[in-house]
Amino acid sequence: MFSELAQLVINGVVAGTILAVPAIGFTAIFGVLRFPNFTIASHATIGAFAGYVANVYFGWPAWAALLLAFAIPALSGVAVDEYLLKPLRKAGPLTAAIASVGLVIVLENVVRFFFGNDLRGYDLPLYRDWSFAGLRIGPQQVENMAVAVIAMVVLFVFLGFTRMGKAMRAVADNPMLASIKGINADSVGRLVNLVGMGLAGLGGMLIGLDTSIDPLTGFRAILPIFAAAVVGGLGSIPGAVVGALTVGIGEELSIMALGPEYRSVFGFFAILFVLLFRPRGILGERAY
């Protein structure tokens, strides 16, 4: 019983850590631009495919492919926001959110246009899990978790110690005050899209490394990503990490209580529970 529980928690921590990467992107964009940008799903897919091209076509190692999985969706995220979503934001957050849902379908089909529907896997060896004390964990999972942790540390350093990072937090905390202080909201908007969508792409590839990818890779992950952001507190970056771990571990533990077929229910249930009892999320709305 104990080892079963411990195994589920390990699986949940690994899943949650990977989930945290795109969830941070989602919540950061919400914090600054004040609307849920669901194209995070498509950018996770774009990242997964950018990494695939680098790894399979160009023969890059996984770590280098991960850099491209960050860069391409970062650029496409900025472009999509600049030309399509920004003009709509004036009409209110709901308009922008609905437009982003539409864009998910458009971008997903752009990927499909170039790569088709087939499943694709990275050109990496698959390793058997390590076992200890009746528990097991995969080398790929550990690597993925390490990448996710490094990405988070870099982001926290950026937000905490650089001028641009501080500007981003300032806009997220109080846009009015930030503009009075002379912070250019447009530049910060571009920056948050660059970082947020880049993280989504990185998360997309991390998910793909352990499984396989197709044009729906990001779309399948959007519910737990959204749940993680809401549970942690929309707009709060540490909240997204806490939320992702909660959702990751919660989904795994729900297997014991409800059975595997109801795993997705946990995401919905978590959103419902938080909205009913603590609408601001576990850590509230503070960006950092």
Added chain:
Amino acid sequence: MIQKTSLTATRRTVIKAAGAAAFVAAMPSVLRAQDGPIHLGALNPLTGAGGSYGPSMRKAIEHGVALINANGGLLGRQVELSGEDTQTNPDAAVRAARKLIDADKVVAVMGTWASSVTTAVAPVCWESKVFLTCVSGSDTITLLPHHGYLVRTQPNSTLQMEKLAEFLGKDLGAKRVFILGAQTPFAKPNEERLTADLPKYGSELVGALVYDKDKTSFRSEVDIALKAEPDMIYMNGYAPDVTVVIKDLFKSGYDKGRVAQAYAMNQKVLDNLPAEVANGIYTIAPSPAVGSSAYKDLSDFLGTADIDPYSCQTNDHIALVALAIEKAGEASGDAIRENIRAISQNAAGEKVENVVEGLKALRAGKEINYSGASGPCDFTDIGDILDTNFRYEIVEAGKFKTLRVG
């Protein structure tokens, strides 16, 4: 004066027009459409889990339509094909079916793939008296109250599970079978069938688990399966989730038997798995009629010697629908329903293997018995396929090797 004449003429015109409109509205819709093309619908999984089959299934239908139109059409009218994407998603498929039926006025919808999609689309079709042909396997589909507006060319779960139980128990000598299945309409029926059929071959079902197929990892599910100590795991899902299950089983250290349906474990899945991970996986699939002239013709058209069973089946769908319309002398869902068995399983009829031959024979006043690229195309009263071959394969060195067909 001029004004008055003009006014009278206008009134007459209006009365004539109104009369004509009333007459047209009073006519049965069949008569109204008599001069234009005959509209048929293709509803295939161009995207989603069935996305690796949909485009080829669609081409097989288009090929049939092109052949029919090049040979004088049906009842002297051209055939116009309207195509939609199910997205392998019941909601999207129902919207697409509504569009085909309400806007495009099709009399038949051909080629739904996933069982959940067919289950959702079937009521839309039978309520509109539109004929539906599908390639879905779940037992529950033909048990729907479809009033005869549905046939399938894919063997049902009962037949598939009988064959699987025989293969696992008799051919492979598996003793303890576990099902890791995706949440689909056939998950539970398959479990029940295997529970009943495996003991006939000295084997037993030691457990079954239904998982949510949209998850990105099934590690915990694999742990649950391994606790039952199976010597054979039946991976009863679709390609995207089965790929993940295969990887997770490998990582867990499991090195005993694995079996999957060939639609979930196809060449494309294999290309994306390291050889040592996929080696030794068994697959089972309804086998097309590889020796038939219809198969050869389709193979030449698609440019591949190894056609998937679904494209063979949809190629037969268009042939069956077209021949039934020609036989009936009328293009409607009812006409297809009344005549489909008359052209597909009339033992006294001339055996024909492609739609063009069939049309020529019907026009010459002969009776016909169609069998196509997928097989004999004979149906039970509720629309199940009567007979089909199965092909059993194993993965060796990254390639499929046929063990037997039968």
